[in-house]
Amino acid sequence: MKKLMTAINIEWLKTKGLGLSYISVILGALIPLLGFVPGFFMSEMVVEGKLPYSVFEDAIGGDAIQSFTFFILLLFIIIAANRIAQTDHKNNGWQLMETQPLSRFNLYFSKYIVLLVLSFICVASYFGFNIVLAIADYYIHPDPAKQLHFDTLWMIQTFVRICMTLLGIAALQLCISVIFPGFIWSFLIGVLGLASNITSLVQKKSFFFNPYSSLYEFWKAPEVRNLNNFISHSEYMSLFWTVVFLTLGYFWYSRKGFKNAFLKNKKRIFISAASLIIGAGFLYLFQKPKAYQSDGRGITIKGKLETDLKIDSVHVYSKEFHKKIGSAAVKNNMFSWVTTQPLPLDEYILQMGNKKLDIVMGSGDWFDYEIKLNGTEMISYVKSNRKADQVYKNTESSFGNEFAYTLERQNYNNDPKTFYETAESDWKDNKRILDHFADAENNALSEDYKVYRKQLMAIEYLNEINNYRKMTSWNDPKFAAPPSFVKELNENIQKPGPLLSKNDNYLQYKLDQLLSDKDQASNPDSILFIKIGKMAKGISRDQLLTKHLSKTMELQTDSLTRNKLFATEISNISNNDYKAMLYAKIEEINRSQKGSVFPDLILLNNQDKKSPLSKYKGKYVVIDFWATWCGPCKQIRPVFETRSHQYRYADNIQFISISLDQDKSKWQNYLKTKTSNVPQYWLTDAQQFMNKYKIQSIPRFIIVDPEGKIFNFNTPFPDEDNFIEILDKLKKY
Known part of the structure; x- marks a missing residue:
């Protein structure tokens, strides 16, 4: 150990004249300086209602840490490894090893240690500059959401992850720099490694034989709170490549060349071949995604809430019909829900107050949440045995960028050959991504969820083929899809599971399948009601009829026709849940359609004086529904x-603004600093009003006519031309 320390000291002295310490600090500071300094000279808008956040974690994490690790840190390791090795190349160190009082292992390993120390300095520089600049930004741009909260554990875990991720890259670059005496080769190979990772980002595929892929794996999940274990797949792979390239580099270095190191005699050839086979075996085992593991029969959902809201319980609902599955009391901001009730794989909702999280889960799953929320925002982190399914659900879609762009722009409406070639190529790419998908911790998708997503993907391609035929021609055979492509898509949906059978895209596909080409060209809506009516009673018929009736009611502008259609078809629904859904749907449509009576809202002005909305009767009332947190x-x-x-000057038009804030004082305080010529009101029962009219987001603009009836329930935004056109017409009345 003493001799190794001596070797390290000697190697460190050699770097003194190379300026590597300064370069490591400068490169570490590059992203923080570029991210903060320009902003110091610009004003920053304070967004009310934003969740409190640590300025340190915000500066260090996210896109910045991805870019630093992926690009800057790799660049520094390439430079430093080459400069360290060049000293030996220039001084003919290989030939003079026998004259050194230290072992060859100490000589080589000390170079690696020095390279790591310099790399760690670069990482420390990144952290240090971000911390200092974040403090400066805290005082230059004060914001109630900013906090000088220093999470030591998060800092240590993130720092350790980065340092472990670079171990294998450092060993590789040192090995390359020792093998090739010139700078150009080590630099080109490093750039090739970067290019391979960029390819992985584009293709969403990690190449198992790529030593640089640990950086790609880190890129996919830089946040330690979102990992089941903070030492994850990227770190384990880095350790594997560290052993491989330290061994390879050491033997190449100590025996002065590849032939002497590995092919000098039969014994060395045998050992080299055996080592290669064993290494390949370990690589295969390490890279093979870990299969989904059920945790038993029941489900466990626990977590921690960080909020200023009064939340006394967390509820679990089915996504379909919003049926309550269970609930858990919140004590000391912690909750835990455990059930032994067998639940099928399905989409569920975890609800806290008015905030919701979508979950895919089934029996045998566990979830551990960390949730931060207020009246405006929510951020969540989760650990789970079904993590890969959650990641795929939140990040992947059925269509790639090129095909999605083709659908959006309708580029090939007159070129069916290119359209179908693009679709088929896209299908193959996305099927490959699904088949090989693993999250950042190398967890594979569960088989049942993978089957569902492949079926859903096939359905979405089939639906787009049908849409393409509707836009072009049902009768011209040149617009028909290649039979082999359609056959492959159909083969994937032969046995639809419970999740797929109630999916909107699948139901639309089944409806389209009921229609012939001739039906599509005539009156498909009426024909569908007839054909669905001839089906055998059961859940499938109820699902199709509900889908078609709901869609048809939305398209009807005449309330008498809509209500008559509803009365005719509702008796054909057997399932009570679907019946209830349709009753709620028609009530919602009728309530918000033009000509429906709008409620006489009880409003408060900023002096707490009550005013009914009907005080403006006789005018068109243009209402802006908003909140201070929006x-x-x-x-x-x-x-x-x-x-x-x-x-x-339009006497028959009145603009008013209605706040939906839960806390009236926040609205009143806002008005003290932001005066307005538009009458300002606060709605006393805002949540009830929003629930009744299914208002999911604001701002929302509604126009009420002089008789207190709805004139336009979804008025365009004031900065849109349509808004002006509507108001100009109202002036004439």
Whole structure:
């Protein structure tokens, strides 16, 4: 050990004149400086209602840490490894090893240690500059959401992950720099490694034989809170490549060449071949995705809440019909729900107050959440045995960028050959991604979820083929899809599972299948009601009829026709859940359609004086529903004010603004600093109103006519031309 320390000291002295320490600090500071310094000289908009966050974690994590690790750190390791090795190349160190008082192992390993120390300095520089600049930004741009909260455990875990991820890359680059005396080869191989990782990002595929892929794996999941274990697949692979390239580099270095190291005699050839086979075997085992593991019969969901809201319980609902599955009391901001009830793989909802999280789960699953939320935002981190399924659900879609762009732009409406070639190529790529998908911890998709997603993917391609035929021609055979492609897609949906059978895309596909080409060209809506009516009673018929009736009711503009259609078809639904869904649907449509009576809302002004909405009866009332925590609401308010001023001489038009804030004092305080010429009100029963009218997001603009009836329930935004066209027409009435 003493001799190794001596060797390390000697190697460190050699780097003194190379300026590597300075380069490591400068490169570590590069991203923090580029990210913070320009912003110091610009104003920063304070967004009310934003979740409190640590300025340190915000600066170090996210996109910045991905870019630093993926690009900057790799660049530094390439430079440093080459410069360290070049000293020996220039001084003919290989030939003079026998004259050194230290072993060859100490000589080689000390170079690796020095390279690691320099790399760690670069990482420390990145962390240090971010911390200092984040503190400066905290005081230069004060914001109630910013906190000087230092999570030591998070810092240590993140720092350790980066350092472990670079171990294998450092061993590889040192090995290359020792083998090739010139700078160019080590640099080109390093750039090739970077290019391979960029290819992985584009193709969403990790190449198992690529030593640089640990950087790609880190890129996919830089946040330690989102990992089941903070030492994950990228770190384990880095350790594997460390052993491989330290061994390879040492023997090449100590025996002065590849032939002497591995092919000098039969014994060395045998040992080299055996080592290669064993290494390949370990690589295969390490890279093989870990299969989904059920944790037993029941389900466990636990977690920690960080919130200023009063939440006394967390509820679990089925996504379909919103049926309550269970609930857990919140004590000391912690909750735990355990059930031994067998539940099928399905989509569920975890609800806290008015915030929801979608979950894919089934019997045998466990989830451990860390959730931060307030009235505006929610951020969640999860650990789970079904993590890969959650990641795929949240990040992957059925279509690639090229085909999605083709659908959006309708580029090939007159070129069916190119359209179908693009679709088929896209299908193969996305099927490959699904078949080989693993999350950042190398967890594979569960088989049941993979089957469902492949079926759903096939359905979505079939639906787009049908849509293409509707836009082009049902009768011209040149617009028909290649039979082999359609056959392959259909083969994937021969046995639809429970999840697929109730999916909207699948139901639309089944409806399209009921229609012949001739039916598509005539009156498909009426024909579908007839054909569905001839089906045998059961859940399948109920699902199809519910889907088609719901869609048809939405398209009907005449309430008498809509209600008559509903009354005719509702008796054909057997399932009570689907019946209830349709009753709620028609009530929602009728309630919000043009001509329906709008409720006489009880409003409070900023002096706490009550005013009914009916005080404006006799005028068209243009209402802006907003809240102080809503960023887009506050951005559009100046335009709403401008429009109010623009139509100030229209005696039959009145602009008003209604706040949906839960806390009236926040609204009142906001008005003290932001005066307005538009009458301002606060709605006392905002949540009830939003639930009744299914208002999911704001800002929302509604126009009520002079009789207190709905004139336009989804009015365009004030900055849109359609808004002006509507108001100009109202002036004439």
